[in-house]
Amino acid sequence: MGNRSSADSGSEGRPSDADSSVLDPDEEPQLPPEQMSYWQMAKQGYQELVNAIVRPPRANYEREHLGPDQFMFCGREFMRSDFPVLNNRGQTLRCSFWEPLERRGDANGALPCVIYMHGNSSARPECLPQLGLVLGMGCTMLAFDFAGSGQSDGEYVSLGVYEKDDLAAVIAWLRESGRVSTIALWGRSMGAATALMHGGQDPSIAAMILDSPFSNLQDIADDMLARGREQGVRIPQFIVAIALRMLRSTVQRTANFNIRDCSPINYIESCFIPALFCAGRGDDFITPSHSQRLHDAYPGDKNIILVDGDHNSPRPKFMFDSAGIFLQRYLQVPRDWALDGYERYCNVPPWVSINDTYGLGYGEYNVYERLGLDPHEVELLYTGGMSDERQAEIQANLMHMFGTDVGDASSSDGPSQRSSQDAAPKTQGTVATTLTELQNSSARRLRNMTQALDVDTSGCIEKGDYIDALLGSGRVVLLDEDDQSQEEDEATGAVQGVPVTPPPD
Numbered sequence: 001m002g003n004r005s006s007a008d009s010g011s012e013g014r015p016s017d018a019d020s021s022v023l024d025p026d027e028e029p030q031l032p033p034e035q036m037s038y039w040q041m042a043k044q045g046y047q048e049l050v051n052a053i054v055r056p057p058r059a060n061y062e063r064e065h066l067g068p069d070q071f072m073f074c075g076r077e078f079m080r081s082d083f084p085v086l087n088n089r090g091q092t093l094r095c096s097f098w099e100p101l102e103r104r105g106d107a108n109g110a111l112p113c114v115i116y117m118h119g120n121s122s123a124r125p126e127c128l129p130q131l132g133l134v135l136g137m138g139c140t141m142l143a144f145d146f147a148g149s150g151q152s153d154g155e156y157v158s159l160g161v162y163e164k165d166d167l168a169a170v171i172a173w174l175r176e177s178g179r180v181s182t183i184a185l186w187g188r189s190m191g192a193a194t195a196l197m198h199g200g201q202d203p204s205i206a207a208m209i210l211d212s213p214f215s216n217l218q219d220i221a222d223d224m225l226a227r228g229r230e231q232g233v234r235i236p237q238f239i240v241a242i243a244l245r246m247l248r249s250t251v252q253r254t255a256n257f258n259i260r261d262c263s264p265i266n267y268i269e270s271c272f273i274p275a276l277f278c279a280g281r282g283d284d285f286i287t288p289s290h291s292q293r294l295h296d297a298y299p300g301d302k303n304i305i306l307v308d309g310d311h312n313s314p315r316p317k318f319m320f321d322s323a324g325i326f327l328q329r330y331l332q333v334p335r336d337w338a339l340d341g342y343e344r345y346c347n348v349p350p351w352v353s354i355n356d357t358y359g360l361g362y363g364e365y366n367v368y369e370r371l372g373l374d375p376h377e378v379e380l381l382y383t384g385g386m387s388d389e390r391q392a393e394i395q396a397n398l399m400h401m402f403g404t405d406v407g408d409a410s411s412s413d414g415p416s417q418r419s420s421q422d423a424a425p426k427t428q429g430t431v432a433t434t435l436t437e438l439q440n441s442s443a444r445r446l447r448n449m450t451q452a453l454d455v456d457t458s459g460c461i462e463k464g465d466y467i468d469a470l471l472g473s474g475r476v477v478l479l480d481e482d483d484q485s486q487e488e489d490e491a492t493g494a495v496q497g498v499p500v501t502p503p504p505d
Helices: 038-054 124-136 163-177 190-199 217-230 237-255 288-297 317-330 367-371 375-382 388-401 420-428 435-440 443-452 463-472
Strands: 070-073 076-086 092-100 111-117 140-144 180-188 207-211 275-280 302-307 431-433 476-478
Touching (some): 070 124, 076 163, 111 190, 180 190, 190 207, 237 431, 275 317, 288 302, 435 463, 443 463, 463 476
Parallel strands (some): 111 180, 207 275, 275 302
Antiparallel strands (some): 076 092, 092 140
């Protein structure tokens, strides 16, 4: 895998495995859904959904997975240097920079640079399928691990809220280095969202390629709930509203950010950087409608392309060709800088010999076996981190939070069959919340809740009457309220609680 240097060893700066989970339900064992009560399922689903937002599985890779330190590509010699950058929170970001050994650029040897930003649960090796295109057309590339990801410091991720500050620190380092001229951003999923959230405050960026960005987290949740309805699960809107309030509160306390700020569409009104949006037609995690909404609202020069595949699919040569034309135009790369034959290296690391094979994609050859990667590592590091299995887990956890075992996107068998002992609570519907949450609810919401839960409200006039009726019905489970969960979160005004089983419509 090339010569190893002593700098930036593979384990340096990598958080321990103890950081892999935020919320660990010590009180109860992790049971499969079919063995859980509805309360256990909802509690575990809620905990895992919080983890999916702020502490997803961390990409675990070694330095060798970044390729050789030096390599030949289309007749020219290139090198990679690894180095740390500090963000504004004092955390070390692990970065890699690829460049030719012989520079030609401007008078100072500065070359255009593409900064690649990985997706959720991924890391900087995700840039490798794009590396051949970028180097081959005459640019350099920088990739880095966001804080809380890969080998960088940090315990949590924030889906763009703090990641945009990480990006700003990396851009500042590049500017100060004097090694680059124009800069473009290329991000996928969370990385694309980060680019959008940064772009409005940095007009010096020449261009952005935005692959599968989300418009906001609320829309992702709505899409997942819509898929649940297709499988026969209908969750009343007021239950969803309570759940999201609780989720905001927990995330705020755990990772110190408001999930309402994870909304790239709210950042773009002042962004005029030329942008190329891309989405997979079959993406049912961050659906193409997100890219379309962002594209339609984007005020700068823009274009959008839809490609075959889903959220995790390798991108076809058509996408690479479009990206190459786009970057060459806005990074002002002379055409005669292009290396002969570089176009063949879409989805292929540039140090791998592919002979005369043109534009191969994942699964068609064993090139990644030469990197020492098993299929799971290939999917984790080269397709945006959000594997099909991980996507199905998040969908299932959202459904589990509402006390139903019908969220597994990998199954088309419809709702799973539960024991007859558990059937009654699911039919009646129960909800778990805090007394404080009930007291803070409006009378209208309380009436809606009693109607959805089929609670007898005869004689109910005042708000307190409805609360008493709910508590006396046996269909409301009160959560314990310790000192922390009783305090309203300053940013959200929400109190910790978990909705359990959805009542019928």
